[in-house]
Amino acid sequence: MVASFAMLRLIPGDPARRIAGSNVGPAELEQIRQGLGLNDPILTQLKDYVVGVFTGDLGTSYSSQQPVSTIIADRLPKTLELAGAGFVLAVGIGIPLGLLVGALTRDGLRPRLSAAFTGTTSFVQSIPDYLLAALLVLLFAVLIPVFPVAGASGVISLVLPATAVAAGAAAILARVTRVETLAVLSADYVRAARVKQLSTRRIYGVHVLPNVMTSALTISGLILTALVGGTVVVENVFAWPGLGTELVRAISQRDYPVVQAIVLMLGVTIVIVNLLVDVLISALDPRSLLRAS
Incomplete structure (x- = not known):
């Protein structure tokens, strides 16, 4: 769990940019990042992920918005x-x-x-x-x-x-x-x-x-x-x-x-x-x- 979480964060690229596209301004991009929780401290993101796994919540897909x-x-x-x-x-x-x-x-x-x-x-x-x-x-x-x-x-x-x-x-x-x-x-x-x-x-x-x-x-x-x-x-x-x-x-x-x-x-x-x-x-x-x- 920790290894997959860490390796993903090392891959270049911004998930918010992938979702928003190239024509979105900085304010809208920041709003998307905030909504995805990407602005939270990395340890907070890891804690939320681990807690979600053990409570049966694997999260929601960024791109399709499906569970x-x-x-x-x-x-x-x-x-x-x-x-x-x-x-x-x-x-x-x-x-x-x-x-x-x-x-x-x-x-x-x-x-x-x-x-x-x-x-x-x-x-x-x-x-x-x-x-x-x-x-x-x-x-x-x-x-x-x-x-x-x-x-x-x-x-x-x-x-x-x-x-x-x-x-x-x-x-x-x-x-x-x-x-x-x-x-x-x-x-x-x-x-x-x-x-x-x-x-x-x-x-x-x-x-x-x-x-x-x-x-x-x-x-x-x-x-x-x-x-x-x-x-x-x-x-x-x-x-x-x-x-x-x-x-x-x-x-x-x-x-x-x-x-x-x-x-x-x-x-x-x-x-x-x-x-x-x-x-x-x-x-x-x-x-x-x-x-x-």
């Missing part, structure tokens, strides 16, 4: 929809791919497949979200007009932005899952299961998958929190009506209440997601509670 809570209520579902779709796509691709490649390349088998997998995932991971988003628009909305260029007009309009958000995350998750799969496959209890001549399905279903999933879920939680913040850039490329596009608009307009509320909302969302992931991991793997204690 900030209404703006967030309108925009947040779209951001969560995009982040959720990207997360499902990243997990649905990354974990199975990592498990498959890990199983195929265990004990040094198929070195070419291992090199190709590492090189491809490293390349995909290194592409910035905004560049990948622009490439997807060029390929599948302009050159091959399969998907809409921008907007939120249904499930089909979610495909390209969700892919742009999920690609790098899926590559990271696939690499981590493969490493964990190789580690589990070389563990003593898996070797003992092979000596007992257990079926491949039982070895992977009972011994390998649960141990790999614990690490995969930990990384997945970090990925989900990154996706929530990473949607900001992708939303602006696809004109997706979420918090990201509203945040960029509010920053350009020096709309302090909107920016502060969105940053706070994203931070709270990330904290909640991390908490839920910790609870889920402890439920799936009670040993994590023993290690923590």
Whole structure:
């Protein structure tokens, strides 16, 4: 809260001037500043902001004069929809791919497949979200007009932005899952299961998958929190009506209440997601509670 409040005040520009325009005289400009509370001491502004947050009052937008809570209520579902779709796509691709490649390349088998997998995932991971988003628009909305260029007009309009958000995350998750799969496959209890001549399905279903999933879920939680913040850039490329596009608009307009509320909302969302992931991991793997204690 304090950091977002302070950073906004360091950005050059006068919110009152943005609202009033260039043809307003000094007296009218001063009146607008007084009405917005911008003439109050900085500590008084901070106190009013903090008190407002804890009393449920996020303020009123400078530009639209709408309650900030209404703006967030309108925009947040779209951001969560995009982040959720990207997360499902990243997990649905990354974990199975990592498990498959890990199983195929265990004990040094198929070195070419291992090199190709590492090189491809490293390349995909290194592409910035905004560049990948622009490439997807060029390929599948302009050159091959399969998907809409921008907007939120249904499930089909979610495909390209969700892919742009999920690609790098899926590559990271696939690499981590493969490493964990190789580690589990070389563990003593898996070797003992092979000596007992257990079926491949039982070895992977009972011994390998649960141990790999614990690490995969930990990384997945970090990925989900990154996706929530990473949607900001992708939303602006696809004109997706979420918090990201509203945040960029509010920053350009020096709309302090909107920016502060969105940053706070994203931070709270990330904290909640991390908490839920910790609870889920402890439920799936009670040993994590023993290690923590």
